[in-house]
Amino acid sequence: MSIAERIEQRMHMLSQKRGKKLSWSSMAVELGYSAQASTRWKKDIVSRETIQKIADLTNTNVDWILTGEGIADRMDIAKAIQIGRESIKRSEEKDQQFSAQFDKNISEIAIPLKGMKKVPLISYVQAGEFCEAIAQEASSYVVTYLEEISDCSFALEIKGNSMQPDFKEGDVIIVDTKVTPHPGDYVIAQNGNDEATFKKYKPRGYNAEGVEIFELEPLNPDYPILKSDIQKIRIIGTVVEHIRKLKRR
Secondary structure, eight states: OHHHHEEEEEEEHHHHHHHHHOHHHHHHHTTOOOOGHHHHHTTTOOOOHHHHHHHHHHHHHHHHHOOOSSOOOOOOOHHHHHHHHHHHHHHHHHHHHHHHHHHHHHHHOOOTTOOEEEHHHOHHHHHHTHHHHHHHHEEEEEEESSSSSOOEEEEEESSTTTTTTTSSSTOEEEEEETTTTTOOOOOEOOOTTTTTTEEEEEEEEEESSEEEEOOOOSSTTSSEEETTTSSSEEEEEEEEEOOOOOOOO
16 A cells, blocks of 8 residues: 555545545645645655645554554544553453452352362371271371372371472372382381381482382481481382462461
């Protein structure tokens, strides 16, 4: 589209607004030129000063007339502010509608039962002596949707800060005693006091008798590393899920 075509487009819009056709010659006269001056304008021979006058008359951005880029309409500051306020108001109304709908949906959500499994929540002492009988005696449970989890699984609520920053006190972990740990996995092990300890598993090989040697490493460097060749440690199970406690008091 040429400069003349863009000007003509804006002339047509102004004609509709006025209810009277604005011709090239009448526009030239209105701008203070002779009627014949518009003959050159229709051939794209028009000065920057004249384009500015045409832009003012037709409420058009000069850059749009010259290049066709950007927005054609030119609005004053007051109108721009008003449009901005109306846009913000519409956005707020949509947010309120969404919030109301969201709140409504919350009350209607049904938790799917398919695949849901209850895992007994036990103490660290019970975990150190974990067996099927202890699992059956549990009074609290944690729900998981893990598809592959054995019946010999349990949940623990984390105590202390030895595994911070990744695991915080109050978080819950689910442990499967049938899962063999790999290097870097988190495990629950029985320490020398027959209680459970939660650490990161790091295998180191085997001793002369063919017994595996491994280390249990805390994430918090303020706590010591446990070594199976120095201390009595037995792996109980591997952590398969971490449930974070998002809000703490």
